[in-house]
Amino acid sequence: MTAVPDQLADSLCYLNGEFLAVRDARVSVLDRGFLFGDGIYEALPVYGRRLFRFDEHMARLNRGLSKIRIANPFTEAQWLAHCRKLVAAHESDDQAIYLQVTRGVAPRNHVMPTDISPTVFMMSNPLLPPAPEQRHKGVSCITARDFRWEHGDLKSISLLGNVLARQMSADRGAVETILIRDGYLTEASSSNVWVVHEGAVLGPPKSEHLLEGVRYELMRELCEEEGIAFNLRPVPEAEVLAADELMLSSASKEVLPVTLLDGEPVGHGALRGKPGPVYARLFEAYQRAKLSQSI
Ligand SMILES: Cc1ncc(COP(=O)(O)O)c(C=O)c1O
Structure with a gap:
């Protein structure tokens, strides 16, 4: 034991x-x-x-x-x-x-x-926050088919699907498994996923296929504060793979940059494989929110 x-x-x-x-x-x-x-x-x-x-x-x-x-x-x-x-x-x-x-x-x-x-x-x-190195360099994730059930909106204690999904990335030394259902992004095994495309933050619409993280509305608020466009709409897998920046959010990760996806650097040009400017602004805004929104 x-x-x-x-x-x-x-x-x-x-x-x-x-x-x-x-x-x-x-x-x-x-x-x-x-x-x-x-x-x-x-x-x-x-x-x-x-x-x-x-x-x-x-x-x-x-x-x-x-x-x-x-x-x-x-x-x-x-x-x-x-x-x-x-x-x-x-x-x-x-x-x-x-x-x-x-x-x-x-x-x-x-x-x-x-x-x-x-x-x-x-x-x-x-609380175990991400290691400083993960913040500075970003983290590695993999993608996988979302094989879970159709009540992903419930924060159910039946987490076998999420456990199996998470283990796939753990086995490959990555921190999350980003899930794709019928060609579209849903979420990750224990995080929501955000794609930066042409300066805007995109996330999948709320649905029974994903858990609406408490950070879902928070991301909207932080983007508003920072003057960053925020759009919930179906995100095809191709947009995830071609993202300018990719981020995870959850209670413990707050907002965390993904810089390697399926072994390929995320992003383009000089920022390829590095945490991007949208992440940096949202991270700072998140730290301010922690101070002003805790009771
Ligand atoms: C499947 C799943 N999606 C998203 C999240 C993010 O939710 P929150 O921002 O409330 O932590 C979690 C958190 O554990 C989760 O388990």
């Missing part, structure tokens, strides 16, 4: 009404999260002990829970209080809160039971 590092095992988590050490937290083997992957999760970044875009994470949690017919067990104020308690108990100023709500414990049956309480689990870990 892989040992859980002591530091993690000792750290405080929340499970079904109790705050306790991770090593003491126990969930039933009949939990539908364990048996079916029947639940929704969120991952929220914390900067200087303050939660970034908390309302947007809560709105996405609400949308996901209502789509899979689980009643949200808490009000937003209760979620916030629990998050704050976890943040206060951890050493790092910058943290990543993970929370998940599963349908709960019941005899195994695909049909949704109606009379059970959801299982709620929350923990916080040190």
